[in-house]
Amino acid sequence: MLISNGRTTGSEQAVLSQSAVHPLLTLAETAELLRISEDQVINIIKAENSILSNNGPYEGVMLPYIKVDDKFLFSYLEIQSWVQQATLEKRVYMGTKITNR
Numbered sequence: 001m002l003i004s005n006g007r008t009t010g011s012e013q014a015v016l017s018q019s020a021v022h023p024l025l026t027l028a029e030t031a032e033l034l035r036i037s038e039d040q041v042i043n044i045i046k047a048e049n050s051i052l053s054n055n056g057p058y059e060g061v062m063l064p065y066i067k068v069d070d071k072f073l074f075s076y077l078e079i080q081s082w083v084q085q086a087t088l089e090k091r092v093y094m095g096t097k098i099t100n101r
Contacts, residue, residue: 024073025075026073041063045063048063060086
């Protein structure tokens with residue numbers, strides 16, 4: 001995961017202005033916002049859900065999403081909180097696994 005240097009590109013500005021109108025982002029918009037691929041977003045969800053199903057309660061903030069049929073939707077505001085928490089915890093996502101370093 002890459003944290004922005006404070007500058008926004010044209011495509012990021014489009015995502016930001018879209019979030020002002022629509023509070024939920026699509027998988028593609030979320031991937032663009034986080035500067036990772038859609039597959040990497042799905043792998044983060046799988047990694048966090050794996051810990052939840054294998055170890056019981058997940059401590060920390062999970063990537064916030066809702067699923068409608070087969071479509072993932074993400075809260076723009078909650079993604080901001082998730083990024084801050086994941087950064088503080090120095091999470092490392094490797095495929096569908098997660099570690100703290």
